[in-house]
Amino acid sequence: MTKTNDVRKYSLRMPKGWKPPFPSYTSEFDSDKTEIAMALFGLQFNIADRKKAVKAILDLKILVQNTQGCDYIDLAECIQDNTGKSQVVLTSYWLDGDKLSSLFVNKTFTQLWEQYADSSQPFGLYREVFNIPLSRYEIVHSHQDHLVGASHIRDSVSEEIDTHAYWGSMRDRIPDSSINRFDAEGAIEVVSQEKNRIVVAANHNLAIIRSDQNMNDSKGEERDEYYQDVYPTLVKGMQFLRDEGEEVNCYDCRFMSFLDDNGNSTDHTFGYAYFKSLEDLEGWSEHHPTHKAIFNSFKQYIPKHIATIGSRFGHEVSILPKENQFAEYINCAPNTGLLNRLNR
Template sequence: MQQNNSQDARTYPLRMPPGWNPPVPAWMSVFDEGVHSVSMSVIGCQHNEDQDVAGFLSDLKQAATGADIVDFARSSDADGRQQTVGILYWLNPEDSARWAGSDRFGAFWSKHAEAGEHGVFREMVNIPLERSETLFSGPEHDHGMSQKRVSLEGPVDRHMYWGGMRDRIPLSADDALEAGGPIRVVEEDGERISVEAHENLCIIRSGQDWTLTEGVQREEYLEQIEPVLDAGMRFLRDNGAEVGCYSCRYMRELDDGFADAERSFGLAYFRTMADLEAWAEHHPTHLAIFNKFLEIAPKYGPALQLRLWHEVSVLPAGRQVAEYVRCSPGTGFLGGIAMQAAEPA
């Protein structure tokens, strides 16, 4: 989707400074013109560190046959429990809906929801592309939903300034993308709770791939960039309510054999894009990440070996649902329920 930099016909003007020239290049993904919405499902289990989840992963991999993209990853909760997930994408929301209602997925879900060995959850969202944006530090990167893109736009000028993320979302030209209503409990039955997201819940999946780094660049990432990134993700995980973040998983990607890959990402749910923007622009944990990157990346230019990317989406209400069985109160969308309950009446 090509973007017009003109301020004409925009209700909300671009925040891009006049004559802006980004200090480092970036590219955006372009999808087939027939793709208007992408469905994403985060299917996971929450378990103790010593529990074996190989069976869960194998069953999910088999059940996920038919998804356009399947990524596996793991993370740690503040209480020491683990989350191991598959992130599934479909370029056709109808295919996703059929899969969610299929006997194959139903059998998988029933088996693990009823087993009682660990908590399980499913977070299923539909992302209109007019409400989404992607960004990559190099033209060859193809992470997340962009593993199924057809081409690239760029280098783009709408990045590396505060507000660039919003400027890259097409709908932001005429929509303030403000929150509408609370996250709502749809059904609660014993250890199972189903919830539905409110209007304009903001999701960010932001990743790092250091597979190709070597020498000094590898040391700089592992010893200088990653520690401040980890600190920022831990803040959002443990204290996210302070900045409107319902939950944050700092995840290590897994390869085809379910071993750790040299890729990671943060998957966070914010009340609104404005909350995400405020954390990014003003909070010391994100400013430390941003400033460390600016300290290192520009000196390499196109020779930067570290691959960075993200996808940000602001969801419409409806068909944004999640279900949790035996999960901690702050897991995923449940963090929004907890945050709302703590707010003054």
């Protein structure tokens, strides 16, 4: 991770003498890397059109994957978003944001994008694009071998860290939190709009969290207890953010499963959510009963199975300057993604 600022304006929230109840690790990036670009490409559809949408997203994946400069791609599916529709989503990571920008003017890409944008297609189309300063970013894993999202392009992995498993540790892991409170400024605003297409930018200091649960290698009692005791609380929390997120300033939440190369669902899930600010994300995490239930279930589950655990958990959090983001929605249902809290 990017080095924390030497001059600290705001204190750590770590309790004095803190000893974490289980180990965690962070992905590290060399000092010459200051930013990661992340672009999500999504198709929104009625479930009857899933086959067509999956074929389209796999074609898009091949195109993006063959573009020089894309460092990592994954595919995922949301069975039901906040509009009642389904989504398949391609998430791409780029260590060179200029190469991502060049994708958007690549003739092959623009032709395919406009083909998908035609209103005769059985799906809506969107892209959500972010340049993430590493000084405004944190990523944590339950195990050193756990690779998901941006950890696939890391330079190294840390030894055990102590800044985790207490309230406020998420903020403590973000380097610039030592000098910046990341207060929200402004609102989601329309950049441009024409017919079936709308481009928006969210408020300054938008907070994004991508939190994953990989059960592909879990077995026996460990697996059974997860699906009996942990998973139901996780689903309940994700549904709250999806359906009632306005209560905690969550703009949108998609609970998704990763897909394999053939478009089949795996046993690896993640929640992807936009909050107006880091303070709002923290408020839900620390105080709302839906997340407290998630936190407490994991806190009991992981130490119990830590010696032989096959499951893997982690998350990445980004705090976005307004100028580092945009999102385009074409033929999508009203309230999709960041449109859900437009001008609110």
